[in-house]
Amino acid sequence: MNRKVSLIKNLDWMTIMLYAILVFLGWINIYAAVYNEDHQSIFDATQRYGKQLMWIGAAIFIAIIILTIESKFYSAFAYPTLILMILLLLAVLTFGVKVNGARSWFELGAIRFQPAEFAKFATNLAIARYLSQHNFKIHRLKSLAVTGLILFTPAVLILMQNDTGSALVYSVFILVLYREGLSGFVLFLALLAAIFFVFTLIYSSFTVSILILIIAAISLKTIGIQTKQIAIATAMLAGSFGTLWLINKGTNFQLGNFSLVVISILLNTIPFLIYTYRQKIKKAALVLLLVIGSLFYTFSVSYIFDTVLESHQQQRINELLGIKSDPYGTGYNVNQSKIAIGSGGFNGKGFLNGTQTKFNFVPEQSTDFIFCTVGEEWGFLGSALVLLLHLSLILRLIYLSERQRSSFSRIYGYGVAAILFFHVAVNVGMTIGLAPVIGIPLPFFSYGGSSLWSFTILLFIFLRLDANRLELLR
Amino acid sequence: MNNYSNRKFIVGGIFAFVILIFIIRLFNLQIIDDQYKLSAESNSQRRVTQYAARGLIYDRNGELLVYNQAAYDLMIIPRQVKTFDTLDFCYLLGIDKEDLIHRIQKAKKHSWYRSSIFIKQLSSERYAVLQEKLYKFPGFFVQTRTLRKYPHHNAAHTLGYLGEVNDRNIKKDDYYTQGDYIGKNGIENTYEEILRGVKGLKVYWVDVYNRIKGSFHDGKLDRDAIEGQDIKTTLDINLQEYGEKLMQNKKGGIVAIEPKTGEILVKLSSPGYDPEMFVGRAMSKNYRELANNDTLKPLFDRSMMATYPPGSIFKLVNALIALQEGIITPYTRIKCQNGYHAGSFTMGCHPHKSPVDLKESVQISCNAYYAQTFRDILDAPRFNSINESYTNWRRHVTSFGFGEKLGTDLPNELTGFIPTANYYNKVIRTRNWKSLNVVSLAIGQGELSITPLQMANMVACVANRGYYYTPHIVKSIGSNNSIDPKFLKKNKTTIDPSYFEPVIEGMDLVVHGGEGSTGRSSAIKDIRVCGKTGTVQNPHGDDHSVYVAFAPKDDPKIAIVVYVENGVWGARYAAPISGLMIEKYLKGEISENKKYLEKKMLEADLIKEQEIKKVQLKKESSHE
Numbered sequence A: 001m002n003r004k005v006s007l008i009k010n011l012d013w014m015t016i017m018l019y020a021i022l023v024f025l026g027w028i029n030i031y032a033a034v035y036n037e038d039h040q041s042i043f044d045a046t047q048r049y050g051k052q053l054m055w056i057g058a059a060i061f062i063a064i065i066i067l068t069i070e071s072k073f074y075s076a077f078a079y080p081t082l083i084l085m086i087l088l089l090l091a092v093l094t095f096g097v098k099v100n101g102a103r104s105w106f107e108l109g110a111i112r113f114q115p116a117e118f119a120k121f122a123t124n125l126a127i128a129r130y131l132s133q134h135n136f137k138i139h140r141l142k143s144l145a146v147t148g149l150i151l152f153t154p155a156v157l158i159l160m161q162n163d164t165g166s167a168l169v170y171s172v173f174i175l176v177l178y179r180e181g182l183s184g185f186v187l188f189l190a191l192l193a194a195i196f197f198v199f200t201l202i203y204s205s206f207t208v209s210i211l212i213l214i215i216a217a218i219s220l221k222t223i224g225i226q227t228k229q230i231a232i233a234t235a236m237l238a239g240s241f242g243t244l245w246l247i248n249k250g251t252n253f254q255l256g257n258f259s260l261v262v263i264s265i266l267l268n269t270i271p272f273l274i275y276t277y278r279q280k281i282k283k284a285a286l287v288l289l290l291v292i293g294s295l296f297y298t299f300s301v302s303y304i305f306d307t308v309l310e311s312h313q314q315q316r317i318n319e320l321l322g323i324k325s326d327p328y329g330t331g332y333n334v335n336q337s338k339i340a341i342g343s344g345g346f347n348g349k350g351f352l353n354g355t356q357t358k359f360n361f362v363p364e365q366s367t368d369f370i371f372c373t374v375g376e377e378w379g380f381l382g383s384a385l386v387l388l389l390h391l392s393l394i395l396r397l398i399y400l401s402e403r404q405r406s407s408f409s410r411i412y413g414y415g416v417a418a419i420l421f422f423h424v425a426v427n428v429g430m431t432i433g434l435a436p437v438i439g440i441p442l443p444f445f446s447y448g449g450s451s452l453w454s455f456t457i458l459l460f461i462f463l464r465l466d467a468n469r470l471e472l473l474r
Numbered sequence B: 001m002n003n004y005s006n007r008k009f010i011v012g013g014i015f016a017f018v019i020l021i022f023i024i025r026l027f028n029l030q031i032i033d034d035q036y037k038l039s040a041e042s043n044s045q046r047r048v049t050q051y052a053a054r055g056l057i058y059d060r061n062g063e064l065l066v067y068n069q070a071a072y073d074l075m076i077i078p079r080q081v082k083t084f085d086t087l088d089f090c091y092l093l094g095i096d097k098e099d100l101i102h103r104i105q106k107a108k109k110h111s112w113y114r115s116s117i118f119i120k121q122l123s124s125e126r127y128a129v130l131q132e133k134l135y136k137f138p139g140f141f142v143q144t145r146t147l148r149k150y151p152h153h154n155a156a157h158t159l160g161y162l163g164e165v166n167d168r169n170i171k172k173d174d175y176y177t178q179g180d181y182i183g184k185n186g187i188e189n190t191y192e193e194i195l196r197g198v199k200g201l202k203v204y205w206v207d208v209y210n211r212i213k214g215s216f217h218d219g220k221l222d223r224d225a226i227e228g229q230d231i232k233t234t235l236d237i238n239l240q241e242y243g244e245k246l247m248q249n250k251k252g253g254i255v256a257i258e259p260k261t262g263e264i265l266v267k268l269s270s271p272g273y274d275p276e277m278f279v280g281r282a283m284s285k286n287y288r289e290l291a292n293n294d295t296l297k298p299l300f301d302r303s304m305m306a307t308y309p310p311g312s313i314f315k316l317v318n319a320l321i322a323l324q325e326g327i328i329t330p331y332t333r334i335k336c337q338n339g340y341h342a343g344s345f346t347m348g349c350h351p352h353k354s355p356v357d358l359k360e361s362v363q364i365s366c367n368a369y370y371a372q373t374f375r376d377i378l379d380a381p382r383f384n385s386i387n388e389s390y391t392n393w394r395r396h397v398t399s400f401g402f403g404e405k406l407g408t409d410l411p412n413e414l415t416g417f418i419p420t421a422n423y424y425n426k427v428i429r430t431r432n433w434k435s436l437n438v439v440s441l442a443i444g445q446g447e448l449s450i451t452p453l454q455m456a457n458m459v460a461c462v463a464n465r466g467y468y469y470t471p472h473i474v475k476s477i478g479s480n481n482s483i484d485p486k487f488l489k490k491n492k493t494t495i496d497p498s499y500f501e502p503v504i505e506g507m508d509l510v511v512h513g514g515e516g517s518t519g520r521s522s523a524i525k526d527i528r529v530c531g532k533t534g535t536v537q538n539p540h541g542d543d544h545s546v547y548v549a550f551a552p553k554d555d556p557k558i559a560i561v562v563y564v565e566n567g568v569w570g571a572r573y574a575a576p577i578s579g580l581m582i583e584k585y586l587k588g589e590i591s592e593n594k595k596y597l598e599k600k601m602l603e604a605d606l607i608k609e610q611e612i613k614k615v616q617l618k619k620e621s622s623h624e
């Protein structure tokens, strides 16, 4: 009896309130998205909103079960849970049902469920368990390898189901690792990689190589090389490049500009190293390594993009980056989605008054593109509110994580926040044309039991851990 | 606590930063940027499907068989409907108020927001009047589409018809949406994707008065329809029409093929129906009537879907197999004592001279000749078992295209049935059955069943002396002359070309052998016709009459089968009809001396005759 009272007292009711508001808003939005006059009752179980209500009921039931389980259980069973999920992911590859080209569903009678959704909390538990071990040292090779194994196993299995969106979710754990001590340099590199990736595709490898050299020049300046020396180096590079360009023109090698830059740099590597070694500027070698690494990366990006990616994936990225626009084809969804959201104006057309989202202009309007209904019917006010509510929940989770005594709970909490963030960022980003079209659900808003239950489980396990924050869990 | 606690600000900062970017973007999209703005109060979009003109269908001589005419569907979007003058509206459309309410309810049930058909296919007069006043009725608009029209009222089974898509079609191919038309049978079905083209889309702005204000989004969302491609068929519509006339008031089918190419010249099933019956508003009523109330089954395509025992015409195949297997030579003579006798078994034959050689056996269709020969094929000493020898025989038979689909470009082709050795193992309950058990196969009776199309193909094999091209109905598509390469592939039978000549000599005698030749009535002046009659026992009424023929003998241009149910013998109806068809095709008209025969065929009413006979039979039995 006492325990129950203390559990209720120790629960973070603010998080629960944010959760409840989001779930409720999500439900009435699904109602608006699939509204038709013949099934006006929001409880009509033949319609998606009626079904969503059933999923919500089930989610509450799941939440209560999670809260009644001892918090020690979650860390103790972290690994077995992950193994079970991996087995389910393997099973779905062979026995699963194909929906929209992704073999990621189990079908049990009328109920369909998607193991990929549940792999998230299992992975998060396992990561929290592993990172909180005493002998975990983030920069040790073995620790990194195990961490990578925990993250990549489910991600690769999900990728094999053709569900790119759900697989990419695991990349967000880099933020959790960063919080646990991963060098900021790695985060910086990841960011740089993303920027180079986009630039390589929008402009050309050659442009990016120039960009890399400019960054290198600035870095050289900051580590104490004089402007004059940098100018000499630039002149030497330019000279080699010019000579090579002329030779190339006159002969039959037919090399591209990018290749010429790479050769020029390689030609000047030795004099550069000799000079900097004499001047005892050791960091210069690091800069050179970075330059060569970046060039190699740039080359790989254009190679992978042209030869490895499938054409529909190329199209989606092209569309997003504005390289090629095709408003009827790949761009159709995003274009329609932007029209729907844009037509909402400042305060929207009002509940159930949306027209764009109801004419079937917007595809997947109750699942991946549910944010369109928010934007159209509730306008800027409503959509900003929904984003802020999500942000509040995520920041609240960070706050709660930081107050944990046990690192297991803290890491798990960060994981929940990061996963929620990734979903919001990619899903909303997609509908407003800032992220590629990758089908992942908007937490608590997109129609579907599996995703709602998955986020509920993620969140309430953390709330259960948080309620016990005063005990030190390992 | 650990050392990295301050990183919470960086992580939190990243989260907040991204959300901030999103909010700025939303601000831009929803408030600053007019490009995405609609004034939702006064405007709405209307998406009008641009139906592609369906491809036309021609006959082999460029005669138009199927074209399009405009039709106007009145569409409704329930959500945009405002109060309107219902009396005026009903008057304009010629419907009553109850009907109006019913139709609106139906549209609402379909979708509140999406358009659905309110009234199908308005007449152009009604459309003209309505067009003027349409602005008074928000939520209604007219969508133009095309209907099929048939200048010749023939070849309905082959051409097929259009019908609305059903849920299964939509599920299978997401090109289709509710209310679209799809080819349901015949050429319209097999060549659907070529004929239909690609439908387009126009998105308009419409104001509250239902008036089009302009193109939505500068026409960025519009797509032009791509017209369907025309198809030239292999049919000869004049011959088809003539065949349908000759077959009027008779049940049966005719298939004629050009042996050199496998092109189907005529393919008809009688009784048929007028293809115009399946166009427009009357379609579903007519369909129900033809499908349910008509005992003669006019929808049933007898030329491909009826399987009959082939009867005596199958003797041609058995003769060829016997030659190939070395069981007989063209000079082998076999005695016939009013039939074939083996122990207590007897298979009757009509009186004729005896013995006969191969040619004569074809000419007079001697049962004994074939019973003996067939048993010799199966009992040949080089085989170890009846299973082995029978399977070998069956291999020859199927090389003529029997027992499986020929693979034409028309839907609903049946396989027919050539029993396997295993079939008999089961039925006779031993693997060691005797050739006598299956001797009725010798004369084309027993378990055999074959479609008229397959019979025609068999004749084409004989005319070609040993091969056939898969029969097909399309000669060319659009402007290019290419057809499916499978129709250009020569299919060889297992019979050596040299064995065909003696059999063809026999078929020549069937027509030109003088007194007693069963196919005399198919003879044509100046053209050497080769034929073979058949009579198929029918336990339900008069026997069926069948005749196969090809002509000219040395340079075959047409191979034909005529099957007349209850036609009694091949000689009575099937042979003269074949002769008339061949003459019409090769000469263009019927010569004077055969006009009486033509008249007789046109006037024969076997359907009524059968009815009368049935009634008489009933009377007789009730008197007893």
Ligand SMILES: [Zn+2]
Binding pocket: B336, B337, B338, B339, B349, B350, B352, B365, B366, B367, B368, B369
């Ligand atoms: Zn005889």
